[in-house]
Structures are given as C-alpha cells and as structure tokens.
Amino acid sequence: MTNEELFEKIKSKFGDYIIEHDTFRDELSVTIKKEKLVELMKFLHDDPELQFDYLVMMTAVDFPEREERFDLVYEIRSIPHKMIMRVKTRTKEDEPVDSVVSIWHSANWDERETYDMFGIKFNNHPDLRRILMPEDWEGYPLRKDYPLKGKPEDDLWLDKHLPEGQIKKPRHTRMP
C-alpha cells in the first residue's frame, strides 16, 4: 500500500479530525486531534489491510511559543505489510492525553519517559511515574525552557541526598 492510499484510507474515516499531513522522505505523518487519537490508533491496529501491530517508539517535541505546546509523535509499523508511518497529536501543557497502552503495551515505558522528560500526563496509564530521573526531581529536563546545565536549585537536590555528616563540596559557579 502506498502512502497516498494509506492516507486516503485514514482520511475517509477521520477526515474531519486531521489537522495536517505530510510526506517527507517517503514517510507519511498524520497529525490528528487528540480526542480521536486512541480511536485512530485502534483502527490502524485492527484493520486487516493495515495491521499496525508494532509501536516503534513514541516521544514528544516541545514548542514553547505555541499555545498547544507539545507534539506527541508515535512511530508505528505494520510487520505483516512492512509499512511504517507516523501519527502525531498536539496537546497543551496541562492537558492530559489518552494513553495507548491498551493497544500496544510497549507504550507503557515510552509514556512514562515522556511524562518524566516533558511532564505530559496520560489518562488511563497503569503506572505513571518517573522512570529515568529521581522520583523527587522537580522540573522536566527535555523541555526547551529547562537549561542544559540544570537549574541552580538542582544543587539543593544533591545536598539533600548526601549522606549524613558528609561535607558539602563547593561546586564551581554556573555559566550564565
């Protein structure tokens, strides 16, 4: 199935909800409103002509200047039909997105990581907690407004976790 046919198939069912679509380097990417995300994913997963049964990865991209700040990106693959496509959706900072764990279990850790790094919450996620960062960390490191070298208050976190009685070493001052 070519990318055009694939897009026509999605459009015939979800035409009203598609925000934009694009084909770049032979990869189709479709941006859909987040209310219909799980429904579209279920359709892509279950339709016998498509069978997108493998979630390759999922992540987010941050655009701080936009009102709907985050792009969520799902790269999905059909193993029986050897196809790959990208589904995207948009969300605001404090609006949760529906989880796709019920469709692909591999979204479990991917969504946890997205929550950890961007602070996007997911509805119906079985176990949403931080994964790579420490549990009491404040802030979301992969957001664009999070500085590369960390925030000054991150030092407080380190001090808090030093063993009792250990001398706090002076840290060199941060570059502005």
Place this chain on the structure above:
Amino acid sequence: MNKTYEVNNEREVVINVGPQHPATHGVLRYVVKLDGERIVDSDPQVGFLHRGIEKLAEYMTYQQFNPYTDRLDYLAAMNNNLAYAMAVEKLLGIDKDIPERAQYIRVIMAELGRIASHLVWLATHALDIGAMTVFLYCFREREYILDMYEMACGNRLTYNYIRIGGVARDLPNGFMEKLSEFVKLFPKKLKEYHTLLTKNRIWLKRTKGVGYISKEDAINYGIAGPCTRGSGVDWDLRRDMPYLVYPELNFEVPVYDDGDVYARYLVRMDEMLQSNRILEQCIEKIPSGPAMIDAPQYVWEPKERLMMNNYALMKHFVKVVKGIKAPAGEVYFGAENPKGELGFYIYSTGEGKPYRLKIRAPSFINISAMPKMVKGGLIADIISVIGSLDFVFGECDR
C-alpha cells in the same frame, strides 16, 4: 520511583536485586515480590546511568553528536555510528548516493560489530549461569575483531569511524587479509562454543522453558531483534526494510518458535554464523572507489585540502561552527543492531542542530518486557533472563 507492594501473607517477601549486582550487566535495580521462590510481581528500575544525551544533542551540530552515539551501546559502537549516520543522511536526502565501497565497508564494520557484541553477550550470559570457560573463549575471538577495528580507526571501544556521508577513511593495507583470516577461523570457534553449551545438561536446565514470551506478546511489548526472533517473529530490518547493500547479500534470518531463553540463545548463535557469511561475501564483492560521498556542503574537507587550500579552510570553519544545513522536516531511521532495532528520530527546523533527537533504544524496550517474562518463574531465573535479553545501560538510560 518505587512501586509499593503489599505483602498479603507471611510467605510473601519483597527483595531487591542490584543496582550493584554482578549479573545485572550495568546498573539495573530489580525489585521482586516473591511467594516462596516464585515471582509474583516485579519492577525493573532504570535510569542510574542517565546522562541526558538527547538533551545534549539539541545543543550540538550533527557531526558533533556522532561520537556520543559510541557511548550508547558501547559494545557495538560501530553499529550505533551507522544508525545515526544513516538517519542524518536520510534527513539530508543523500542516503542513496553513498559510494558503494563505503557501503560495503559499513556492512563489514556492522557485521563485525554484531559478532563482537554477541560474543560479549555469550561470555557474560554463560558466566552468569556458571559456565566460566566460555567467557575466556569468547574474549579471545573478540580480541581479533577489536584488533581489526584498531587497524581501521585507531580505537578499540569507541570508534567514531562511520561518519555522515561515508566512513572516516578507507580501509588500511592488510585489513582485508586479516578479515579473511578471521572469517575462515570463526566458524570453527563457533563450533567450540556449541560443544560447550548447546547440549550441556546444566545449560539446558537453566535456559529451556525459562523466560517465556509468546509471539503476540513479543510484538505487543515491542521487544526487538534476536529476542523477538526467539519468539517466532520473522522480522529483520536488514531484510524487510533493507538499507545499505544488504539486498545484494545472501543471508538467512534465524527464527525459533520456543520463546524462551534457550531459543534466544540459539538465534544469536545462528546470527553469528550468518554475519560470518555476510563477511565472506563482502570480501569477494567489495569494489574500489571513494569511501566518502562527494558532497562538500555536508562533509568535512579532507585534511590535505585544509592544509593547502585557504577557501576549503574557510568553508570548513563555517561547517564546524554552524553545522551542516539540513532541510526542515522529520525522519525516523531504524537499523538492525545486535541488541535490536536502534532508531533515531530527528526533528529538524532547518538549522545546523537537531531541534529534537530521540533515540529508540532496544535495551530500554527489552527491559520493559522483563516483568512479563519472569512472572511465575523462580528467583534464579531472573539472572538467566537478564542474560538472554542482552541489554546495555548506556543505551537504555541514554
């Protein structure tokens, strides 16, 4: 963050494996809830090696990030270079124009990397289960491969040899002779490993029927590479979504249906033989020609030109400082790495740096399927499942 477990009766107990445990292959902390010796529930905890590589990538030019990919899966650094370089080439639209010699060199390096990585897996997996000798045998052959890598690029662990547009330099004299020697020798050595393990009764007891995952679950849990092929999923990116010159080479994709630790062991053992086959064909087929693409807007100038030509130096300066001009758009490229599919998702806004770079790490996804595999098994099985999944924490935590 810790998952809280409620202990219902006095038989149940919660224990903690790692993060500093010799059999966790890095820093994996594994919290297990046991009923006697049976595992009721478990929770792998990762992130101890988190270095924020994805964040660093946003502040670096495409070329600058290349050495960082070595530090992902440091046992198969060449394959990481390859996957990253191919992803950037796809973004630039030059992936079809890579010179054929460079493609063959890349295949040789990738397959050597696969053998080297599988050898470390076999060595440590066997050591975890208690077979000490295999460790020494495997590291003997791995030394051969590292010597070859050292010949080609001067390094033994982190290479930065495969660059955007080709490879850093052509193969040195004597490399192909050394490679042919290795290719002739390796199948015999592989037989030695088989005699040590494949029909060993202790090995069979520890691996057969352990860590089972079905075909449907393997796909649904997203696990990749040899682990899925051990569950009967006939999928290999080299064959099914081909890249480089893999379509011109003959190789089989080993698939076993049992879905247990032993099946995953057999898959990797067969894969090493197939990689050897690919190497044999590469030795015959490798053409002569340039090892780097002729696209000065994307590729750094050769050193000789920099020293002799003023204009080349100026252009080089701009490329190093501002980065190469990539078109705006987003791409995903996944390559079949020894551990599974390593993918790079790049979102570019048309600048010299990626706006967002996401690494799809096979180790990360494979560990997420561990609770499914060990549930209902014995506590000692965790160690053999960890070995069979073959993960590296540089890649998992990024």
